[in-house]
Amino acid sequence: MLSLAVFLPLAVALVLPAVPRRAVPWVWIAVTLADLALVAGMWAAHGTRPGIAYEADVRWIPSVRAGYHVGLDGLSLPLVTLTAVLFAACAVYSVRQTHRVRAFAMLFLFLETVCLGLFAALDLLLFFVFFDLSIVGMYFVILLWGHGDRTASALKFFLYTFLGSLVLLLGFIGLYLGADPHTFDMVELTRHPPLAGSPGLAGLTLLAVGIGLGIKTPVVPFHTWLPPAHTDAPAAGSAILAGVMLKMGAYGFVRIAMPMLPDAWHRYALVFLIVGLVGVLYGALVALAQDNVKRLVAYTSVNHMGYIVLALGAAGYASGHEDARRLAVTGAVTQMVSHGLITGALFLLCGVLHDRAGSYDLGRFGGIARTAPVYAGMLALAAFAALGLPGLSGFIAEFQIFAGTIGSGTTAAAVTGAIAVLGILVTAALFLRVLHRAVLGAPGELSARVGDVRRPELAAIVPLLALSVLIGVAPRALLDTIEPLSAAVTALAGR
Amino acid sequence: MNENPADVAPELCVLIAAVLGLVNGLFLPRTRQWRVALVCAAGLVAGLVVAAVDATRPDLVVFDAFVVDPITHVTRITVLGATLLVLALAAGPVRDHPRESEHYVLILLSALGAMALGASSDLLVVVAAYLLASIPAYALAGFGKDAHGTEAALKYYLMGAFLGVVMLAGVTLLYGVGRGTAYGTLRAGLAGAPSAAVSAGVVALLAGLLFKAGTVPGQFWVPDVTEGAPPAVAAFVTTVPKIGAFAALLRFGSEALPPGAGGWPALVAVIAAATMTLGNLAAFGQDNVRRLLAYSTVSQAGYLLVPVAMAGRTDLARTALLFYVAAYAVTNLGAFAVVLAAGRDDLAAYTGLLRTSPLLGLSLVVCLLGFVGTPPTAVFVGKVLMFGAALDGRYAWLAAVAALNTVASVFYYLRWIVPLFRRPDGALRPARAASAVAVAAAVFSVALGVGAGVALTP
Incomplete structure (x- = not known):
């Protein structure tokens, strides 16, 4: 159910080249609305119970204990719904768009899958996959549909946030290596916080995770990529960038940094x-x-x-x-x-x-x-x-x-x-x-x-x-x- | 001693195919020499099948000098698969060439050398495999008999010969202080040997292997050969011999050296950092895509050296190197296949490629973003494992340098990606076979990333 909601936009994006050009905006709107209905339905069914619902756990790279582990809880449900709402709004807003509509719709559907997947991910490596893909997707949105000095802004955005994502990856690997047994699974890591016995390493890991998420959030002084990216992005791109993608950083703090590195966090x-x-x-x-x-x-x-x-x-x-x-x-x-x-x-x-x-x-x-x-x-x-x-x-x-x-x-x-x-x-x-x-x-x-x-x-x-x-x-x-x-x-x- | 030749059946398949190809080439008329390609391809496929079957068997040692273990399995499969792709790439350009069959046979022999390089556990066999991998490649580099090709071949040969001699000297030195050339003997013998002599021997030995791997300080041939040799040959020499060289480096580091001897982790880590930085800096200003790819392979070789440096320090090193090397081979061949398909070397020629031939353009985007390490391509998983190996081996600075270099590399890959989206200024007619190889490589690189679990299980 959750995987369907996550991957539905991507699946439609892949068949979009076969859709006649005039129908593209309507297909796009229909998919985003259907996805919104799915997500809202999941929220309604889950209600206000604590714990993780709609969990799916498939082995992906067993030798490093990384898996396709997704699920929704009180933190991800509102954000997943927000994502679906904003993407639907952008689809509706762009209905009169004329410049390369098909590619635009495909890219946005791809981004929707990426953003939904990120908020649903319960595995650090999977989280990182979506985190990185969101950068690539948004780079092309700014580069191809932006205005003003878009090439420079898009490049700055890419390089800056990509650096952040790699620092984040180093932090994730620190968490992985600190856990016993080594694992990328968020639920496991939350249950037994890694690096509990070595405050120095935990501090360094928090530093890496903090910088990685901080660039995306963005926190001062890592915010300088944001104004040019926003100014030159198309309206729908800015709405997604600010509305959904900035949340990835803040979400990461609540989901990853606080529960997995509690000692370092209060220090x-x-x-x-x-x-x-x-x-x-x-x-x-x-x-x-x-x-x-x-x-x-x-x-x-x-x-x-x-x-x-x-x-x-x-x-x-x-x-x-x-x-x-x-x-x-x-x-x-x-x-x-x-x-x-x-x-x-x-x-x-x-x-x-x-x-x-x-x-x-x-x-x-x-x-x-x-x-x-x-x-x-x-x-x-x-x-x-x-x-x-x-x-x-x-x-x-x-x-x-x-x-x-x-x-x-x-x-x-x-x-x-x-x-x-x-x-x-x-x-x-x-x-x-x-x-x-x-x-x-x-x-x-x-x-x-x-x-x-x-x-x-x-x-x-x-x-x-x-x-x-x-x-x-x-x-x-x-x-x-x-x-x-x-x-x-x-x-x-x-x- | 186990002397069962069936245990080296994949190597034998390649050898037999090469010999058969050569004999067939002698008797076939020039217009029908393409049959040699079929013979060679059949040999590679047979080798692949046997290698895949072998991979499920327990580890063993043959002739006291050949180890058949996961390193060998991955080297074999990657080399055979990559060579098969190169054959497909080369078949078009050398069709009806006067020396068509020799071209295929040389490729096969060099590939055989790479396989032997990865499997041997004796320094003397390493030297022999090094020569077998190198000499056919020198001839291939000058295959076009044009000025650029001759220069490339000469540079490649002189450098290879020089560093090969240095390597021999290193082997001699290690033999002297370690009282043997087999890795098992060396490991015991080197533990009590004077450390200065061991270090000198290791450095000299590295010279040859690093030349094959195309890293600092033996990287000078890479851009010239990549630009001067025929493109299919460029794809071959920047991919296949490297696989063998990295496997040999990993094996030497983890099996022949006692822990900490010869300054291993620190020395290789510094070389790795220098290689990736130099490759990236040099790639920034390139307007020729082949030179750009050449420097990109140099920087990738730097990342590949990270797990080599960590050999023996962490369990992740072996997994990381083997996965990364396979991922690199697929991605690199994909990028070169696009260059072959487009048939142009200047960056400007790729303007609007996504409009003129969307599939080819998309394959290029996938391969280039793959080099960067964008998920879910194969290199991404390789890079994660590489970072993991560096951090687990307590070389955090190396991981940080690799991360910074990765970000810097985005810049020049984007220089190639961005024009693809612009409006095309001229029609480009991509070659069909090479396009198919490019698409296949791109698809495989994503599949290998998504299905990494399957590949990593053995």
């Missing part, structure tokens, strides 16, 4: 707190200075991912209050989902702007609310969600993160958490600035060209925002799914 929790805090503040401040809307959204991603790292750092303090740490982890996972929805919507909205006016320059727009009221409304909603307005998903996530971080009872976590609240303030300022300059105010030179959203764009963006509102108003279903998992992770990391 270096302060590092994660500080790195998270720097990401929050730096991302927000740099975003404030941007005139290019897409770069601005890219930097707010750095800010939003910073909250996640901060929360996970706070959860690493074993001395901290149990409930607060659990709250922090739940908040971090919620933030992954929330950020995926909101940033996905924001990037698609940026894409609309570029599609109409060919520019992202904030200074050349103004008074869009007059020419494109629906667009302006959606942009405002997405911006408010991103700055954490109550009633929207960002608030639920960030509230839990701050409550968990500050409430954990350790001085370091409380202080960094309190400083990080400033990040919210800056984010609020910068989004209000965007609304002031682009949506309200006097008409800019390009505003006349911005007609209102077309139906496919509406159909792609509205569900994302609706889900954000839904999580903001009725978060129970999501939180109940995550909570058993975060209790488990906190217990594991507290060993």
